[in-house]
Amino acid sequence: MSTTVVNTGTEGKTWGGGNKPLNASYGKMMMWFFIVSDALTFSGFLAAYGFSRFKFIDSWPIADEVFTHVPFLHGQELPMIYVAFMTFILIMSSVTMVLAVDAGHHLNKAKVTLYMFLTIIGGLIFVGSQAWEWATFIKGDFGAVQTKGGNILQFVDNEGHRVALRDFVTADAHADRTQHQRKSGLWFVSEGTLPTYTIDEVVHGLESHENVLVRTQTLTEEGEKTVLSRQESLKQIKENGKLVVEGANLQVNEYGSPLFADFFFFITGFHGFHVFSGVVINIIIFFNVILGTYERRKSYEMVEKVGLYWHFVDLVWVFVFTFFYLV
Amino acid sequence: MAHAHKLEIFRGLVKFKSNTQKIWGVLIFLTIVTAIEVVLGIYKPEGLLAKFLGMKILNWIFIILTIVKAYYITWDFMHMRDETKALRRMVVWTAIFLILYLIFILLQEGGYVFDVYKDGFVKRDF
Numbered sequence A: 001m002s003t004t005v006v007n008t009g010t011e012g013k014t015w016g017g018g019n020k021p022l023n024a025s026y027g028k029m030m031m032w033f034f035i036v037s038d039a040l041t042f043s044g045f046l047a048a049y050g051f052s053r054f055k056f057i058d059s060w061p062i063a064d065e066v067f068t069h070v071p072f073l074h075g076q077e078l079p080m081i082y083v084a085f086m087t088f089i090l091i092m093s094s095v096t097m098v099l100a101v102d103a104g105h106h107l108n109k110a111k112v113t114l115y116m117f118l119t120i121i122g123g124l125i126f127v128g129s130q131a132w133e134w135a136t137f138i139k140g141d142f143g144a145v146q147t148k149g150g151n152i153l154q155f156v157d158n159e160g161h162r163v164a165l166r167d168f169v170t171a172d173a174h175a176d177r178t179q180h181q182r183k184s185g186l187w188f189v190s191e192g193t194l195p196t197y198t199i200d201e202v203v204h205g206l207e208s209h210e211n212v213l214v215r216t217q218t219l220t221e222e223g224e225k226t227v228l229s230r231q232e233s234l235k236q237i238k239e240n241g242k243l244v245v246e247g248a249n250l251q252v253n254e255y256g257s258p259l260f261a262d263f264f265f266f267i268t269g270f271h272g273f274h275v276f277s278g279v280v281i282n283i284i285i286f287f288n289v290i291l292g293t294y295e296r297r298k299s300y301e302m303v304e305k306v307g308l309y310w311h312f313v314d315l316v317w318v319f320v321f322t323f324f325y326l327v
Numbered sequence B: 001m002a003h004a005h006k007l008e009i010f011r012g013l014v015k016f017k018s019n020t021q022k023i024w025g026v027l028i029f030l031t032i033v034t035a036i037e038v039v040l041g042i043y044k045p046e047g048l049l050a051k052f053l054g055m056k057i058l059n060w061i062f063i064i065l066t067i068v069k070a071y072y073i074t075w076d077f078m079h080m081r082d083e084t085k086a087l088r089r090m091v092v093w094t095a096i097f098l099i100l101y102l103i104f105i106l107l108q109e110g111g112y113v114f115d116v117y118k119d120g121f122v123k124r125d126f
Helices: A026-055 A081-105 A109-139 A199-208 A230-240 A258-291 A293-297 A301-326 B019-043 B057-077 B085-118
Strands: A144-147 A152-156 A213-219 A225-227 A241-245
Touching (some): A026 A301, A081 A109, A081 B057, A199 A230, A258 A293, B019 B057
């Protein structure tokens, strides 16, 4: 601050540049304008998600059925509990951030340090949770079959509960083939990880388990997925089944439309990247606080600016939570 | 002083003694709203699945609650309440106008593509 010219001799002269209509410092105003442009980027992504969803409005995956896992609680169906926890963590770290800003206004170095530290911890928990969520999503749970037309066929029992491939399909040990890698043939030819089962094994498993039915992507009037009759199930799998899908990547996913996974990776990934950079910036500011940089400056405005960014990340998550998990 | 805070929320219905107290108050409010969203999302009450203006009432509730949350995060955590009217309008209305515009165009187009697929690649037969 001491190096900048504070007094320009134009105070109060409206047309001489001495008037501050916004009553905000340059840095804070620019942070606001950055936030506006970043908000538009995120809206672009979410609106594109909306576009794809409206395009496939009668066959979009149901988010409650996709995100049902909670760490350390295997095999339990707890839709959205973990995402709600993540939301709460982020809101909580927003609160510690705003408390740090408040302590900064009172030039209370000890409190700013503590609250900044808690904010960083909250951010790390959130990023960690997101990594876990990604891993679970990529790994998949039940497995499915993709048809020639690119649709996903899932499996349910008579009561409509999901059935995993591993529960009714047995891999034929003799028919096992190894993944083709570059080193074992032409150097420019390779393939991805092979699914655990082949399509023939799935057909065989379906034939020998009377109570397993096929569920298509199409939504009924009540907003549930269509379950086919036993006869139709066999017909669908035999005639159209092409590929066994386990988990999700950018090309296929066992939950339904591949676009769902693409947007999931893209939007939550971009948000996660924001959280990560927020944590990094927070750490830098945290060390500046400890070193007493702002104490000497007699102004904790840097904390305020990074705080704005951090709250914005929270704000975006509130929207991602609604449009990806709730609606 | 530059750091004076407005300590009322809900249009003056709730007043806080200090800024710290207001922060905790807003946290409680946001937590309650999130809890309502999660409970509605898990149980999906039958009565709220009817359609209103082309979308389920439940989804409208989610969107409105989200905007309410966004308002309190921006106004109280980001201190928009304490900024000048000009800055506030510059940031908020610009974003809202452009976002609504974008959403309208993309959702309209998405619905159109859906209809084209559904009705055998003919949208309107003149």
